[in-house]
Amino acid sequence: MGRYVLRRVLVSIPVLVLASVLVFVVVRSFGVDPARARCATSRDPACIERVRERLGLDRPLAAQYLDEMRGVLTGDWGQSLRSDRSVAAAIGDALAETAPLVGWAMLVSLVAAVVIGVSGARRPGSRRDHTYGALAIAGLAVPTFWLGLLVIQLFTYDLPRWLGLDDPVLYSVPDPTGRGAVAGFRELALPVLVLSVQLVAGWSRYQRAALIDELQTDHVRTARAKGLTERRVVWKHGLRGASTSLVTVVALDAGALIGGVVITERVFSRPGMGTLLVNSVRDGDTRILIPWLLVAGAVVVVANLVADIGYAWLDPRVRVTGERPA
């Protein structure tokens, strides 16, 4: 197993490296010049030149890239080109902000998606199933930034007003009123909700479709022929086989969410990894961008590894072939 993991990690490295090169080149060639941005308020005509020299931006691209990579790999991530702030600190803070948000959203969404998907698959074509389907289509069509704002309107302003409360029920900004579980819930609930809508919409339909297919297989028919309760047939026998696709998708989305949360972060004023990405791209700040990419890439790799372990657990045949099920 250890060797398998190692092999997967090794295979991912060249892809990450290639991606980092590509991004570096694109951002440097087509993007904003950080020196220009820093000198925006300066009246000194030589400012740009000076800054470029100080930051090493006038050297050949290849040299810059290699320096950057060397720094990243040795742990010295340096300072932001834009603000001289420690890159490690910036990424660390961003990660601390994004991780709980994404983590909770995925957990909530997973549970909800499985429950909804199973419910729909047990009685396909029923009114409940159609309702879930309609909600899913709607959930996939809704613009997240709009949804976020509406949700804020409802929970932070309207609801308290209707109920005659002073405090917002749920917060739309990081809560300054202290720590604790309840406070944490009140401040994370809305952004998690907004993120979850999309995740659940997609995941639940995927689960449902997979389970419908699975419930028509011969081995599920055997389970029924054994006289097992329908609940056991569905949850134990059916779900086992129907979950591999969901596992894949969840792993994919985990990686995708790191950057994709930027809208939620913006609407709920919680600058994290997504905002960091957008800002560093805007500023042409490759010192932040490259480590960001590698951190995000690492998350993707880990997520996929977890997914692979999940496959093996779900379907013992995989342990032999080492191949992902379809």
Next chain:
Amino acid sequence: MSPATVLEVTDLRVGLRRGDGEVPVLDGVSLTVAAGECVAVVGESGAGKTVLALAVVALLPPVMRVVGGGIRVAGTEVVGASDATTRALRGGAVGMVFQDPQASLHPAFRVGAQVAEAIEAHRPEVGRAGARAEATERLRRVGITDPRAFPHQLSGGMRQRVMLAMATANDPPLCIADEATSALDVTVQAQVLDLLASTRAATGAGLLLVTHDLGVVATVADRVVVLYAGRVVESGPAAEVLAAPRHPYTQGLAAAVPRLDRVAPVAPIPGQPPDPWDRPSGCAFRTRCPRADARCADEVPVLGAEAPGLAAVACHHPGPSA
């Protein structure tokens, strides 16, 4: 119904729902299986054999439903029974062995656990440890020594033996084998058939054997029921029906089997079995029958009564082949 009858099917009608209505796949099928008896149901694909087997355990696919008739298993009526009754029946009073053990065993669970599950579902008083122990023993009896194996680690014949152990885990009075040997090599087939026979002998269970293979029928069956297009066309003691069939279809089936001891060329029955929505009027076999006449197109032949030494037949012109 005598106390020793484990299965009694009475005038069973099963319909298949299509966009434009419902067509019959089983049209008035009746048969009985006594304790200790092996009844074979034969016919070509599409005759309705598997539908019959599934109907007995109320596992018809959603597009099909029972529209008439009755099924009694060990005295309990299946048609219209409650969920609880049906569940108790499946695996408790009826054990089913399906055709493709590769697909029919759950790939993610160990074989011992799958058998134990069948035991626990019907005899919870045995307890988890007890069920596991019993499962191990039953598997050993059919020749599987490692209950912790996964299905994909076993050969086709071994998997079928696991299916058998699972189906008989609660010593049901009725076993149904739906093409249980069709996916296996001949030698493995023989082993599985042997096992079926010895299990029956041990528990006195009745066996409903669905197959298209007359060789299997000749080997193990006490009685034979021949199905064509959802209707019984001939039924009786196996020896008689096979040796001296009176329905043209049965005769055709027997003649179509390649045999080493006959030099005559194999004679296939011309044509194809009809689709349920395309059944000829009157006798469904008339389009392929050398004896068909106008009466066959107008009247559906009714299954006669069995007499000693005479199989029951549903034909306007029964009799030995010309």
Next chain:
Amino acid sequence: MSGTGRPGAHPGGAARDSGAGELPLVGSAGLVDEGIVAADAVARAGSDPGPARRRRHPRLTVVAAGFVVALALAAALAPVIAPGDPDPVLTPAVLAEARQGPSWAHPFGTDQLGRDQLTRVLYGLRVSLLVGFGVALVSVVVGAAVGAWAGWRGGWVDGLLMRVTDLFLVIPALALLLVVAGNPEPTFFGWFDLPPATEVPGMVLILSALGWMPMARIVRGEFLGLRERGYVDAARCAGASGWRVVVTHLLPNTVGPIVVFGALAVGFAILNEAVLAFLGVGVQYPAVSLGSMIADAEDTVGTELAYMILYPGLVLFLLVLAVNLVGDGLRDGFDPRRRSG
């Protein structure tokens, strides 16, 4: 909107599905499979009770299609039917109309400067629809062509396609889009000028540049599957040239997935454009985008002007919903399991 996904799975029916990230162009997982994945997501979101209980909803699809057509007409006729001016000169008369809630004169209300919101929504719709259909068209054409080539030839072309699309999984498409979109004078590697993202053609170009990949993979996958079928070999035995086989045999059989993808791609493109506009990238003042309208109205949350957020977003939502319903309906229509009962 959902988006994200990973190629590698057999595209088409068995594709991955997800609703990840709110950004259609999700961060780490590029747009590559967004099409396949999210298309599948939307497609699956439709009722699919399986062959036994499949019920068609042609009426719903027709209604949705009608809605889209109606919106398109409204947008096209905007100069004629709009109550006001999307970018009026701010005379005292105009300013006097500021901050009015929805009324007969101003069905969607007015903003702080007195600009009629319905008018701006109609003009914003123009951008959304042009970008949406433009991106879908280009993505489909380019993607199908490349995918067909790769699927037919196999070999290094196919390998290259797969590697390139795999690469975009790791690269945050958003990052690239922001970079390119932020550049006011983009060029194609210095050879010739490209339209900037602040204009519709530029936006179409940028979104298509990442949007063709899912289509390519879908078509490639279909071709690979179809090639295995006997009739391709039969046609070639009969002397048909490769080109002929592709055009007369393979492409017609791929029409289903292509059309479905195209329909769903419209929805994604619309949302992508809106998201980019919300982030400040894309059409700039004085042009209007639904996304930028909402961004401008962000501060009105909780105030009496909150309708400035509600209406543009509602129109956007309904448009995408209708487009997705049409796509879902098309998918049902093309389903090979289309049998009654």
